[in-house]
Amino acid sequence: MHVYMRTVAVAAVLAWLVLPAPIARAWGLDVHRRLTERALDGLPVEIRAFFNEQRAFMIERSVDPDLWRIADLRGRLGEEPPNHFLDIDDLGEPPPFTNVPREWDAFVARYGEKEANIAGRLPWRTEEIYDKLVVAVREAAEGRQYGASNARYLAALLAHYVEDGHVPFHAVRNYDGQLTGQRGLHARFETALILDHWGSFALRPVVISPIEDIRAFMFDVLVESARLTPAVLDADREAAGPDKVYGAAYSERFRAGAGAIAEQRVNDAIDAVASAITAAWREAGSPKLR
Numbered sequence: 001m002h003v004y005m006r007t008v009a010v011a012a013v014l015a016w017l018v019l020p021a022p023i024a025r026a027w028g029l030d031v032h033r034r035l036t037e038r039a040l041d042g043l044p045v046e047i048r049a050f051f052n053e054q055r056a057f058m059i060e061r062s063v064d065p066d067l068w069r070i071a072d073l074r075g076r077l078g079e080e081p082p083n084h085f086l087d088i089d090d091l092g093e094p095p096p097f098t099n100v101p102r103e104w105d106a107f108v109a110r111y112g113e114k115e116a117n118i119a120g121r122l123p124w125r126t127e128e129i130y131d132k133l134v135v136a137v138r139e140a141a142e143g144r145q146y147g148a149s150n151a152r153y154l155a156a157l158l159a160h161y162v163e164d165g166h167v168p169f170h171a172v173r174n175y176d177g178q179l180t181g182q183r184g185l186h187a188r189f190e191t192a193l194i195l196d197h198w199g200s201f202a203l204r205p206v207v208i209s210p211i212e213d214i215r216a217f218m219f220d221v222l223v224e225s226a227r228l229t230p231a232v233l234d235a236d237r238e239a240a241g242p243d244k245v246y247g248a249a250y251s252e253r254f255r256a257g258a259g260a261i262a263e264q265r266v267n268d269a270i271d272a273v274a275s276a277i278t279a280a281w282r283e284a285g286s287p288k289l290r
């Protein structure tokens with residue numbers, strides 16, 4: 001285990017040093033850490049102590065899927081990058097995209113394997129990790145070897161994918177503003193906006209909602225993300241002005257135009273992570289976890 005973790009850490013550091021920075025289709029790593037930390041604080045009392053016992057581990061591990069992406073590791077569904085998004089507006093269906101197949105096999109049948117994987121797999125990847133978490137929670141409750149550590153690790157990974165779904169630009173084809181002359185918007189949203197203004201966001205108490213079907217839930221999250229993108233694109237365009245200067249004045253104007261959306265998505269993501277971990281525990285039979 002330790003050798004494995006060290007290998008992953010070394011690989012991740014090497015990847016950072018060696019590879020050119022990919023276009024980030026993600027919250028910044030630091031945003032993931034902050035969202036996961038808040039979600040851990042908001043877990044129901046029955047499971048809060050169990051997951052917070054390895055709090056630092058969970059917060060740090062919630063960025064792992066981005067490190068796999070950067071290090072080019074492949075999972076069962078294929079290469080990692082498409083696991084982090086679904087361009088739901090790129091499938092020839094009008095909003096709110098109710099005609100996009102929710103079953104993976106039907107999705108592939110409709111669009112073909114290549115196009116399906118280009119569009120993205122976030123809801124199915126989230127479901128895959130969620131299902132593993134349900135099993136791990138049961139094994140943790142039975143005191144099986146690695147049960148508890150797997151449950152914490154998988155909950156951290158689930159947090160990552162749920163958080164990704166809340167980034168408006170993980171749901172649309174124009175994910176970096178590249179189609180509207182606003183290239184770099186992905187990073188401007190997550191650094192200029194989220195990290196620079198984090199301290200001014202009103203973070204409300206975590207609300208746990210029941211999740212009956214994690215895949216359907218992620219589709220709903222993505223539909224909402226897609227709905228929010230035009231307002232963010234408008235705010236960015238207006239803040240940058242005709243000369244497209246992205247300095248301090250831009251940052252302030254962008255916050256005025258899109259800060260409320262960012263704040264809403266941050267709060268939604270925190271609620272959703274805490275709710276998804278809770279739902280997995282309930283689906284496992286709400287066992288006592290020590």
Ligand SMILES: [Zn+2]
Pocket residue numbers: 025026027065066084160164
């Ligand atoms: Zn990601």
